[in-house]
Amino acid sequence: MDILLLLESALNGALVGLMYSLVAMGIVLIYKSSSVPNLAQGAMVMLAGYVILAFSNQLGLPLWAAIPLGIVTMFIIGVGIERVALRRLAGRPIIMILMMTLGIEIFLRAGSMTIWGGTSRPLPLGISDAPLFLGPLLINRAYAVGAGVAVAMFVLLVLFFRTRIGVVLRAISDDYTAAWSVGISVERGVALSWAISAVVATIAAVLWGSVQGVDQSLALLLLKGVTVAVLGGLDSIGGALLAGILLGIVEGLASIVLDPLLGGASRELVDAAMLILTIMLRPHGLFGRHDIERV
Amino acid sequence: MTENPTEEVLTLNNVEVVYDYVSLAIKGVSLAVPKGGMVALLGANGAGKSTTLKSISGLLAAERGEVRRGEVKFQDRNISGLMPQDRVKLGIAHVLEGRRVFEHLTPDENLIAASAVRSRHDAARNKDRVYSYFPRLFERRSSAAGYLSGGEQQMLAIGRALMTQPKLLMLDEPSLGLAPFLVAEIFQILSRINREEGLSVLLVEQNAIAALEIVSHGYLIESGRIVMHDTAEALKKNPDIQEFYLGGAENKNFRDIKHYRRRKRWLT
Numbered sequence: 147m148d149i150l151l152l153l154e155s156a157l158n159g160a161l162v163g164l165m166y167s168l169v170a171m172g173i174v175l176i177y178k179s180s181s182v183p184n185l186a187q188g189a190m191v192m193l194a195g196y197v198i199l200a201f202s203n204q205l206g207l208p209l210w211a212a213i214p215l216g217i218v219t220m221f222i223i224g225v226g227i228e229r230v231a232l233r234r235l236a237g238r239p240i241i242m243i244l245m246m247t248l249g250i251e252i253f254l255r256a257g258s259m260t261i262w263g264g265t266s267r268p269l270p271l272g273i274s275d276a277p278l279f280l281g282p283l284l285i286n287r288a289y290a291v292g293a294g295v296a297v298a299m300f301v302l303l304v305l306f307f308r309t310r311i312g313v314v315l316r317a318i319s320d321d322y323t324a325a326w327s328v329g330i331s332v333e334r335g336v337a338l339s340w341a342i343s344a345v346v347a348t349i350a351a352v353l354w355g356s357v358q359g360v361d362q363s364l365a366l367l368l369l370k371g372v373t374v375a376v377l378g379g380l381d382s383i384g385g386a387l388l389a390g391i392l393l394g395i396v397e398g399l400a401s402i403v404l405d406p407l408l409g410g411a412s413r414e415l416v417d418a419a420m421l422i423l424t425i426m427l428r429p430h431g432l433f434g435r436h437d438i439e440r441v
Numbered sequence: 442m443t444e445n446p447t448e449e450v451l452t453l454n455n456v457e458v459v460y461d462y463v464s465l466a467i468k469g470v471s472l473a474v475p476k477g478g479m480v481a482l483l484g485a486n487g488a489g490k491s492t493t494l495k496s497i498s499g500l501l502a503a504e505r506g507e508v509r510r511g512e513v514k515f516q517d518r519n520i521s522g523l524m525p526q527d528r529v530k531l532g533i534a535h536v537l538e539g540r541r542v543f544e545h546l547t548p549d550e551n552l553i554a555a556s557a558v559r560s561r562h563d564a565a566r567n568k569d570r571v572y573s574y575f576p577r578l579f580e581r582r583s584s585a586a587g588y589l590s591g592g593e594q595q596m597l598a599i600g601r602a603l604m605t606q607p608k609l610l611m612l613d614e615p616s617l618g619l620a621p622f623l624v625a626e627i628f629q630i631l632s633r634i635n636r637e638e639g640l641s642v643l644l645v646e647q648n649a650i651a652a653l654e655i656v657s658h659g660y661l662i663e664s665g666r667i668v669m670h671d672t673a674e675a676l677k678k679n680p681d682i683q684e685f686y687l688g689g690a691e692n693k694n695f696r697d698i699k700h701y702r703r704r705k706r707w708l709t
Contacts, residue, residue, distance in 0.1 A: 237503040310553060310561070313546065317554035320543040326500055327537055328555035329529030329605050435545050 151182065154283045155398035163394015164293035165357075168350040170378065170386040171299060171373030172343040178307070178316030179339035180382040181240070182232075185247040188368025189254035190344055194220050195360035196258050199267055217348045224344030228337035236332060237322055253328070255365050264362060269355030292353040299346060300387045301337035306342075307383070315339055319381070373421045379434020389432060393420060449473045450609050450641045451497065454510035458492050458501060466492040467665040469511065474609065477639040479632065481652040481673070484513060484662035490645040491538055493662070494611050497523040497643075498535035515609070530558045532608030536601075536615060538645075540594040544587030548578050550598050551586050555604040563606065571600035574630055592623035599627070603634070609641045610634075616648040622649065628655050649686035653677050661686075 169191060176184045196221050201212035231250060235243050257372035271288075278285045306312045316334045318325045325332050354364055374393050378385025397413045424431060451474040458466045467489040474480045484490050495501045496508050497515075502525075510517050520528055543551050552571060556564035572579040581589060586597055595615055602610055612631070616624040631634040632655045635642050647650035653659060653673045661669035661682070669676070676682050 221525060310556075310564075313550045313553050314557050316546055317543045317551070320545050323500060324505055324537060324541040324543060325554070326503065326525040327529075327535045327541075328601055329526045329558035330554065331524075331526045331557070359621055 150282055152399060152402060154361070155402050156395045157280070157283055157398075158286055158289055159394040159396070159401075160391045161289035161293040161372070161394065162385070163390040163392065165289065165350070165353055165390075166367070166370040166374045166393060167387045167390030168292070168296045168299060168346065170374035170390060171296075171303060171349065171369045171383060172346040173371050173375040174327065174378070174381060174383055174386045175343045175346060176302065176339050177319070177375070178383070179319050180336040181319045182243050182336075183248065183372075183380065184340075184343065185244065185368065185372075186227075186254060187343070187347060187371050188365040189251040190220070190224075190347040191351045191367055192360070192362065192364035193223070193254050193258055193356065194344070194348035195269060195355040195364050196262050198348070198351065198355070199262075199269060202269075203267070208346020213348075213352055217345050220344040220348045221341045224341035225337045227344075228305040228333070228340045228372065229315055232336065232340070233333050236336070245259070249366070255362060259362060266359040266361035266363075268342070268359050268434075269352065271352065271356035273356065288353075288357050292357070295349060295353060296387070296390070299349065301384060303346075303383045311338070348399040369417060373417050373424075375433055376433075377420055377424045379431030381435055382431065382433035385431055385433030448475055450476045450478075450516060452514045453487070453493070453497070454512050454514070456493070456496055456513060457509050458489075458496050458504045458506055459509050465665065466506065467496070469663075470662065470665070470667055472670070474641050474643050474666060475658075477635070477641055478678065479635050479642040479644065479656040481644045481646055481649075481656040481659040482660055482662060483646055483649045483652065483676075483682075484522050485647065487657045488666040490662055492614055492665075494535055494613050494643070494645055497528075497611060498533055499523060499528045500535065503588060515555060518554065529605050529607075532606065534602035534605050534607035534610050535615055536598045536610070536612040538613035538617065540591070540598045541595050542586040542589070542594050542601070544585065546586055547583045548586050548589070548593075548600075549582040551597055551601050552604050555601040559604070559606055565602065567606060567667065570633050571603050573580075574603070575600055592627070593625075595627060596630075599631070609643065611643045611645070612643045614647060615644070616646060616651055621651075628652075631655065643681065649676075649682065657693045 151225060169187060172187045172190070173184050176182055194216055198212050198216035201207050201215045202209050209214070231246055232243065235246060273288045273291055278287050278290065307316060314330055315335050315338065318330060318332050322332050351364065354367060374389045377387055377393060378389030398415055400412045400416040453470055453472050455469045455471055456467060457469055460466055470489065470493055472482065482490055482493060494504065495506065497513055499509060508521050513521050515533060517530060521533065546554065552568050553564065556567060557675060559567065577593055578596055578600055581593060586594065589597065599615070615627055628651055630643060634640050644652055644656060653676055656673050659671065659673055660667050660674045
């Protein structure tokens with residue numbers, strides 16, 4: 147087998163993987179600040195794509211205006227989700243909250259299907275199709291841009307969690323009651339984490355929308371996002387970044403090596419295997435925090 | 442009561458708390474903490490001590506509890522109905538039972554997180570103050586709080602409460618699971634803070650021996666009711682308290698316990 151071909155798909159796989167990380171980071175963000183695994187993250191990416199298109203196509207705004215407006219809108223929607231759906235569940239068993247996020251996922255998908263229909267719409271960012279070579283390896287420009295944005299987002303989020311507000315959010319995730327006892331507004335903290343996560347989803351939507359268009363299938367990014375988030379350790383932003391690269395490379399190689407043998411779908415098989423094996427062998431993921439147990 | 446109400450930082454009048462609309466946890470608790478005073482609330486497991494504290498700090502809602510009757514007054518203001526963070530802002534700090542530090546944060550971050558209701562400037566000053574009371578926390582300020590020893594975690598929990606600049610500090614069983622010398626150390630620091638800053642303290646304890654050493658007054662709560670209230674000196678001398686809470690029951694037998702219960706019913 148051609149070693150260059152393998153290298154090329156590994157490299158492009160890594161770039162795609164970083165774009166998965168962008169979805170995973172939204173999940174990590176909410177988990178890290180409220181201990182809720184958000185199953186609606188994929189649907190939020192999809193919704194953000196539709197919102198941006200609504201601003202650019204239906205209102206006729208240029209993309210450079212539609213994207214910031216989309217970010218603001220999604221920020222508000224994130225706050226709204228907490229206010230309407232999650233606030234009354236604070237302190238309830240995690241399984242109810244998990245089911246609620248699943249409900250939100252279904253609602254967002256069904257709602258956008260009703261409003262915008264099922265046809266795929268392009269979201270052209272204007273990234274050129276001209277070939278980009280790294281030595282002998284051909285790189286997809288759109289993926290490269292997406293990967294760059296993902297890394298930038300990673301840096302921003304790491305810095306954010308070191309600020310005072312970031313520390314407060316991490317405290318909430320550790321212990322709701324203790325957070326209340328020292329005057330932290332847990333509700334507002336959780337709302338903020340959903341809002342920021344919705345903003346991250348919007349950025350993911352721009353990049354993924356430009357690659358594969360905006361339609362219901364954007365919501366399926368949840369599966370990649372969850373796999374990457376779990377593999378990285380649900381509360382580690384850096385873990386999400388590295389796990390994304392890892393998953394991307396494995397997927398890229400699998401599609402070259404396994405696809406001819408299996409006749410396709412090997413990417414999804416690899417995803418599933420990674421998710422299941424992580425949970426079986428290393429439930430805290432690569433970099434996740436361990437539950438601290440003192441003797 | 443005949444005391445002038447402005448001298449009390451906290452008053453509870455006939456407070457009744459129910460969980461889940463049905464189960465009555467405390468049944469008409471009345472108590473008062475004088476400004477700058479140190480008061481203990483003593484009682485056995487399940488007597489309603491923690492519930493009383495939660496009714497003051499507003500943490501009942503998270504456990505589906507509610508104050509159904511009576512009033513909680515802080516600095517002459519009825520605070521029932523305020524959110525927990527608003528009560529913290531007014532100056533009520535609640536150190537939870539079992540310490541409950543933010544385990545994955547460092548002590549430093551624990552203190553920063555606890556200053557959410559105060560300005561950045563105040564936070565820096567308060568942090569220095571906490572470290573001066575608890576130098577050991579400063580030494581361990583950058584390791585995960587979950588790995589601190591029990592005593593250090595209790596110090597951190599108290600330090601975290603101090604970060605909110607309280608006027609009333611409520612502690613729920615700070616001695617739980619700690620070696621006696623640590624209990625003594627922590628209680629010493631508490632009375633030092635009380636002396637130096639005039640901070641009012643409401644101390645909930647099962648460890649009555651240690652608690653009665655540092656407080657001026659004590660209340661005894663049993664099955665959700667206050668059954669006794671007196672100065673610490675008088676409580677220490679009270680034969681019933683000696684027998685059941687100070688471990689002085691050498692020559693007693695079960696019949697006397699029944700006798701005590703009978704007498705207590707008469708008291709309430």
